[in-house]
Amino acid sequence: DAGVTQSPTHLIKTRGQHVTLRCSPISGHKSVSWYQQVLGQGPQFIFQYYEKEERGRGNFPDRFSARQFPNYSSELNVNALLLGDSALYLCASSLMTGVYNEQFFGPGTRLTVL
């Protein structure tokens, strides 16, 4: 059974551009969460979606947005990229929402903003 998959694996953008990152959860999982991990730091929570609805949002600017599709896959969009957006973006899936549910992480998308 495939785990959480993310695409692309690596991405290079320039300041001001827009980026879309994609995530496919484990089959049967209905919740997807997005995290930003800057080099040398722990992941920071961005969004959680469950059944296509936003269930949680971290302290990120409105340039960050996300959505979840009927098949439970998800996209993270970042507008007007800044140098500080360079990070590993992690997607995690779980069966349901809630802090007791085990989260399974994908390999991440490495975004570099020049």
Place this chain on the structure above:
Amino acid sequence: KNQVEQSPQSLIILEGKNCTLQCNYTVSPFSNLRWYKQDTGRGPVSLTIMTFSENTKSNGRYTATLDADTKQSSLHITASQLSDSASYICVVSGKNTGNQFYFGTGTSLTVIP
């Protein structure tokens, strides 16, 4: 402010030796605490999860302890192997923090032959 702090920031040990990593948190009221292992450039993989009523949990050579009164947890690695080289992240969630998990900055462990 809900925070998770880990120590040491980095650690180098000889293969076969034991080590203990520390995690202190301020998340309250507490729900559960997890330890993850993250290899370089990869997503974190869960090692253990403990709720308020549990004070120890083992997963092979990994043993986590929790003192909910002092808001401290430790991860003990026994008979370390080269493959244990990774970042170990402590993650805490609270009862009233919605669906948010609070991640520590991790301890970078290097096991050398």
